[in-house]
Amino acid sequence: MIDVKKDKKFIYTIGIITSLIIITFLVSLNMGSLKIGVIDVIKTFLGQGSRAHEIALFRLRLPRIVIGILIGTALAVAGAILQGVTKNDLADSGILGINSGASLFVVAYIYFMNGNVYDGVSNFTVFTMPIVALSGALFGAFLIYILAWKNGINSSMLLLVGIGINTAFTSLLTIFQLKFTTQEFNRVLAWTSGSIWGTNWKYVMAVLPFILIFMGITLYKSRYLDILNLGDEVATGLGADVEKERRRLIIYAVILAGVATSVAGSIAFLGLVSPHIARRLVGPKHKRLIPTSALIGALILLIADTISRNLLAPMEIPVGIVISIIGVPYFIYLMLAD
Numbered sequence: 001m002i003d004v005k006k007d008k009k010f011i012y013t014i015g016i017i018t019s020l021i022i023i024t025f026l027v028s029l030n031m032g033s034l035k036i037g038v039i040d041v042i043k044t045f046l047g048q049g050s051r052a053h054e055i056a057l058f059r060l061r062l063p064r065i066v067i068g069i070l071i072g073t074a075l076a077v078a079g080a081i082l083q084g085v086t087k088n089d090l091a092d093s094g095i096l097g098i099n100s101g102a103s104l105f106v107v108a109y110i111y112f113m114n115g116n117v118y119d120g121v122s123n124f125t126v127f128t129m130p131i132v133a134l135s136g137a138l139f140g141a142f143l144i145y146i147l148a149w150k151n152g153i154n155s156s157m158l159l160l161v162g163i164g165i166n167t168a169f170t171s172l173l174t175i176f177q178l179k180f181t182t183q184e185f186n187r188v189l190a191w192t193s194g195s196i197w198g199t200n201w202k203y204v205m206a207v208l209p210f211i212l213i214f215m216g217i218t219l220y221k222s223r224y225l226d227i228l229n230l231g232d233e234v235a236t237g238l239g240a241d242v243e244k245e246r247r248r249l250i251i252y253a254v255i256l257a258g259v260a261t262s263v264a265g266s267i268a269f270l271g272l273v274s275p276h277i278a279r280r281l282v283g284p285k286h287k288r289l290i291p292t293s294a295l296i297g298a299l300i301l302l303i304a305d306t307i308s309r310n311l312l313a314p315m316e317i318p319v320g321i322v323i324s325i326i327g328v329p330y331f332i333y334l335m336l337a338d
Contacts (some may be wrong), residue, residue, distance in 0.1 A: 010288045013281050017295040021069070024302045028065055029057060031310050059200065067199045067207075067263060068305050068319075069298040072270065074211045074260040076297025077218055079271025080278070080290050081253035084225035085246050086155035089276065090331075093137075093257035094268030096162030100169035101140025102133040102261035103192050107176045110188060127206050130262040134210075137258025140165055141250060194267035194320015196305060203263050210259040214252050215294070221249060222286035229284070267320040269327020270297055276330070300326070 029041050034056050036044070044053045075093065082091040093099050109132045144165050148158040173192065177185055190197070224245045227235045232242050257271070278292035304322040311317060 006283060006288070010282050010292070013292060014295065017292070017299055021295065021299050021302065024299060024306065025065055028302060028306045028309075029061055031306060032056065032061060033314050063201045063204055064196055064199050064305070065302065066204050067196050068301045070204070070207055070211050071196065071260045071264045071267070072274075072297035072299070072301030073215065073294040074207075074256040074297075075267060075271045075301075076274035076278075076293040077215060077290055078253040078257040078260070079297075080275040080286070080293040081218060081225065081249050081256075082271070083275050084229060084286060084289075085249050085253070086158050087229060088155040088159055090159060090272065091155070091162075092269065092272035093253060094266060094271060095166065096159070097140045097144060097164075097166030097169055098137045098162075098254055098257045099261050099266040099268065100166050100173065101143075102137040102258040103266045104169045104173050104176070105136025105139070106133050106262060107173055107188055107192065110184075111176050111179060127202075130206050130210060130259045133262030134255060134258040137254045137261065138251075140169060141254040145247075145250065190318050191265040193318035194265045194323065195316075195318040196264050197316055197318075199263060207259050207263055210255060214255050218249075218252050218256075219287070219290055221245075221252070222290055225249065225286040226284075265318070265320060267301075267323055269331060270300060270323050273327050273330050274300060 026038070026041070030036055030038065034052065036053055036056060040049060040053055041057065043049045044057050049057070078093045078098075079091070082093060082096065083089060085091075106129060109129075144158065144162050147165075148161040150157065177188055177192075180188060224240060227238055227240050228242065228246065228249075230238075235242050260267070274297040275289065275293045277296050278289050282288040282292045300323065301319065304326070305319045308317040308319045308322045
């Protein structure tokens with residue numbers, strides 16, 4: 001049955017959030033160490049801008065903004081999937097150890113590549129990083145799933161095991177970091193804190209197919225998330241293969257989170273906060289919740305990145321730290337509310 005009132009609210013919500021993303025997009029293009037006015041931005045897009053403006057917009061800011069939108073979308077959708085699958089409002093790829101698994105594999109890869117991954121970034125390296133991060137995320141998810149399994153998956157056990165795995169991976173990550181030189185350590189530390197500094201169009205092309213494909217699959221499978229939320233017995237009664245669908249959905253979340261981590265490092269809380277805000281705006285049905293979460297994630301990351309680039313300019317704060325400043329109070333609020 002179609003709920004016209006809720007559909008109208010959903011459309012209005014999507015329109016407002018999209019408008020805010022566009023505004024943030026334009027502000028982010030203008031702001032930076034080189035200030036570019038609105039008129040100059042338009043001229044540059046029309047091919048009439050100066051060489052400096054073209055470099056600043058097309059080589060530095062625009063790919064970074066696009067990456068921010070993609071990463072925010074991927075992490076938010078991954079969080080929405082995990083919260084739906086586990087029926088736990090605190091589930092998030094950062095908390096469950098999926099992001100740290102991806103980060104661990106990437107940092108180990110950098111270590112065994114002798115720290116040369118970011119020097120003159122080759123096509124091979126750029127397009128390999130998502131695969132390496134994805135391997136780490138899948139490995140982390142596999143460990144969590146196996147250790148949490150006991151005649152099925154219990155959401156509380158999944159969360160506890162995930163937190164334990166996250167701690168273990170973070171410890172191993174620190175060990176690898178201590179083996180780097182000071183320069184390499186500082187670079188990797190900024191990345192693992194969550195950073196999209198230095199991204200370019202190669203990174204966009206590397207992650208775009210993964211995010212588009214698995215976003216589409218997740219939207220198609222959104223009805224299964226609604227069924228799983230009814231409980232395993234009811235879902236089975238409705239004809240759903242509960243464990244099979246749960247595994248598939250977890251894999252989709254892991255792929256989205258892993259690919260995002262390969263570019264942006266470990267950004268916590270974004271996947272936790274975005275679905276909660278979306279749920280308050282459009283309700284629990286995942287056909288509305290997932291696209292709304294995606295847009296909110298993109299908006300939050302764009303705002304956080306704009307702040308991180310300009311607050312202490314010319315120095316830059318990792319965007320993950322800015323998001324954590326937003327996310328930690330909200331996390332505490334959720335804990336107290338429960």
